Amino acid sequence: MRGMLSPSLMCADPLNVQQELTVLDDLGVDYIHLDFMDNHFVPNLTLSPELIKATKKVLRHMKRDIHIMAVEPQQYFDRMDIGEGDIVAVHYEACPDLAAVLADIRQRGATPAIALSPDTEPEVLTEWLGRIGMVLVMTVYPGFAGRPIVPGSMEKLAAVRRLIDESGYHPLLEVDGHVSWELCREMRACGADMFVAGSSSLYQEGLDIGEAVARMSELVK
Ligand code: DX5
Ligand code: ZN
Numbered sequence: 001m002r003g004m005l006s007p008s009l010m011c012a013d014p015l016n017v018q019q020e021l022t023v024l025d026d027l028g029v030d031y032i033h034l035d036f037m038d039n040h041f042v043p044n045l046t047l048s049p050e051l052i053k054a055t056k057k058v059l060r061h062m063k064r065d066i067h068i069m070a071v072e073p074q075q076y077f078d079r080m081d082i083g084e085g086d087i088v089a090v091h092y093e094a095c096p097d098l099a100a101v102l103a104d105i106r107q108r109g110a111t112p113a114i115a116l117s118p119d120t121e122p123e124v125l126t127e128w129l130g131r132i133g134m135v136l137v138m139t140v141y142p143g144f145a146g147r148p149i150v151p152g153s154m155e156k157l158a159a160v161r162r163l164i165d166e167s168g169y170h171p172l173l174e175v176d177g178h179v180s181w182e183l184c185r186e187m188r189a190c191g192a193d194m195f196v197a198g199s200s201s202l203y204q205e206g207l208d209i210g211e212a213v214a215r216m217s218e219l220v221k
Contacts (some may be wrong), residue, residue: 003220005030006065008198010046027173031065038070042143049079082108087138089113118150122160140177145199149178161191188220208214
């Protein structure tokens with residue numbers, strides 16, 4: 001499977017969101033990464049549920065890759081209009097009743113995914129791999145763009161890849177956090193399928209988005 005990009009909308013120009021979505025859509029980008037934060041699970045607020053819902057009005061090809069950094073994430077599903085075609089990642093650390101949350105996502109026609117914060121061991125995934133369509137591995141501590149990569153992240157990414165390959169199931173493996181020009185190839189070599197492209201790559205100052213998308217796509221293909 002070729003590597004796929006998921007540009008992080010929270011890193012784009014907040015005053016030109018619709019234009020950003022249209023440009024990425026026209027470039028044929030596979031996914032748009034939509035971060036939601038509740039200022040509780042992580043000390044920050046980013047895209048609102050209503051803005052995440054509104055993206056459906058302009059997206060033509062790109063699929064929504066929704067990353068919910070919140071406790072009780074189900075409370076936001078209606079407001080985000082979760083449905084067919086969406087991937088919805090909830091944090092393992094934030095969901096005491098993970099089975100119910102994943103079932104709710106699936107009942108809405110979306111693909112359930114589990115996000116792991118840096119301090120959570122890959123082995124917790126074992127019992128869930130048959131019930132999800134993607135694993136999101138955070139290589140920074142969640143909550144803000146521009147954070148440094150957590151030491152040991154590459155080894156963790158490779159460990160999750162091995163866990164998936166040994167499981168007989170085939171969820172996608174997404175890497176999120178400091179996916180930089182310098183590190184994205186190594187992340188691909190560690191087994192990532194999807195790359196959240198944020199402030200360390202696509203959204204660096206002064207880059208032409210078309211050229212940056214083409215360059216990143218080539219690096220992770
Ligand atoms: C951070 C978010 C990431 C963020 C990545 O908590 O989950 O998606 O946008 O931004 P960079 O690429 O700057 O680490
Ligand atoms: Zn994210």
